[in-house]
Amino acid sequence: MSTDDQTDPRGARRNRPEDVDALASTVISVLRGRQAVSYEGLRQFVVDQMERAILSKAPFKADELLDELRGHRLTPDAVIDLYVPAVARLLGEHWVDDKINFADVTIGSMRLQALLEEASSTVLIDTRVTQDLLHVLVVVPQGEQHFLGASVIAGQMRRLACDVSMSFDEDFGSLSARLMHSVPDLILISCSRREILDSVVQTMQIIRKTLSPVPTTALGGALKMDKEKIKELTGVDIVTCAAHEAIAFCGSRGKMSSVQ
Numbered sequence: 250m251s252t253d254d255q256t257d258p259r260g261a262r263r264n265r266p267e268d269v270d271a272l273a274s275t276v277i278s279v280l281r282g283r284q285a286v287s288y289e290g291l292r293q294f295v296v297d298q299m300e301r302a303i304l305s306k307a308p309f310k311a312d313e314l315l316d317e318l319r320g321h322r323l324t325p326d327a328v329i330d331l332y333v334p335a336v337a338r339l340l341g342e343h344w345v346d347d348k349i350n351f352a353d354v355t356i357g358s359m360r361l362q363a364l365l366e367e368a369s370s371t372v373l374i375d376t377r378v379t380q381d382l383l384h385v386l387v388v389v390p391q392g393e394q395h396f397l398g399a400s401v402i403a404g405q406m407r408r409l410a411c412d413v414s415m416s417f418d419e420d421f422g423s424l425s426a427r428l429m430h431s432v433p434d435l436i437l438i439s440c441s442r443r444e445i446l447d448s449v450v451q452t453m454q455i456i457r458k459t460l461s462p463v464p465t466t467a468l469g470g471a472l473k474m475d476k477e478k479i480k481e482l483t484g485v486d487i488v489t490c491a492a493h494e495a496i497a498f499c500g501s502r503g504k505m506s507s508v509q
Contacts, residue, residue: 291335295321299336303357304349311363315371325368329404333365337397358397365397369404383411383496386433390440390448391418398470398490399439405492411435421451425459433464435499438485441471446482453484467495 295318302314318328340357343349349357387403389396396417403413414431416424436456440449449468457463468485476488487498 291331292321295323295332296335296339299332300339303336303340303360304353309360309363311360311367314364315367325371326408328368329365329372329401333361333368334398334401337361361397362400365400365404369407372404372408383435383499384431384433385411385413385435385437386416386427387413388416388424388436388438388452389418390438390445390452391420392448393418393439393441393445395439395441395471398441402437402439402469402490402492406437406496409492409496411496421455424452425455428456428459432460435465435467435495437467437469437495438483439470440468443472443474446472446479449483449485457484465495465499467498469495 298317299314302309302317315325315328318332323332337358340349340354340361344351344354383406385403385406387399387406389399399415399417403415406413414433416427419427438449438452440446453466456466465487466485467487467489468479468483469488469490472479479485479488487495489495489498
């Protein structure tokens with residue numbers, strides 16, 4: 250009898266290297282899949298971990314989740330720019346597919362906002378004031394229900410050493426008073442859906458009535474429409490979801506951030 254193909258008293262076969270190889274291949278394949286990086290630079294198993302934490306019924310602590318993400322060698326910038334938006338998109342998709350309810354989406358969004366603020370608080374920002382510092386106002390217009398994306402781009406602009414303030418769902422009188430009190434160099438309006446375009450148009454009308462000359466205006470968000478069509482409908486100068494593009498456009502019109 251071959252010593253490489255023995256049977257123990259229970260009938261189990263021992264010393265089968267082909268079984269070990271198959272198991273090892275499976276484990277390696279699973280680990281590679283978990284570590285795979287998407288075209289956006291996301292590691293799927295980290296996204297999965299964040300999603301579980303955000304939707305968990307257990308008490309949520311943003312600082313503890315951020316520590317776990319750092320344990321996966323993620324920088325606060327990556328958490329803010331990549332992973333928070335990715336998990337926010339998942340929440341929206343799950344709601345559309347009836348996998349979670351509106352309460353889950355609301356609580357999940359609040360937790361992502363807390364994580365965003367926690368990550369932002371750890372980012373080192375050059376706070377040196379210069380005469381060329383870009384003053385930015387991020388506006389979430391009336392009727393818009395999505396605040397997370399606006400917070401993300403505000404955080405990005407602060408990391409680019411911009412002075413950023415935010416207007417959340419203000420009535421037009423309050424927005425006009427804000428603009429007169431502190432005139433921004435760049436106004437970025439957040440819009441995630443077609444239904445809000447009328448509100449964006451009215452916001453642009455208030456900006457034009459209040460300020461002359463009108464600052465550079467940009468529109469960003471998850472709205473799925475042709476950019477030129479959006480510009481034509483709303484009158485904004487540029488449509489972009491990238492902070493650096495809005496800043497560069499503003500710079501091309503004569504005002505540039507202190508960091509280039």
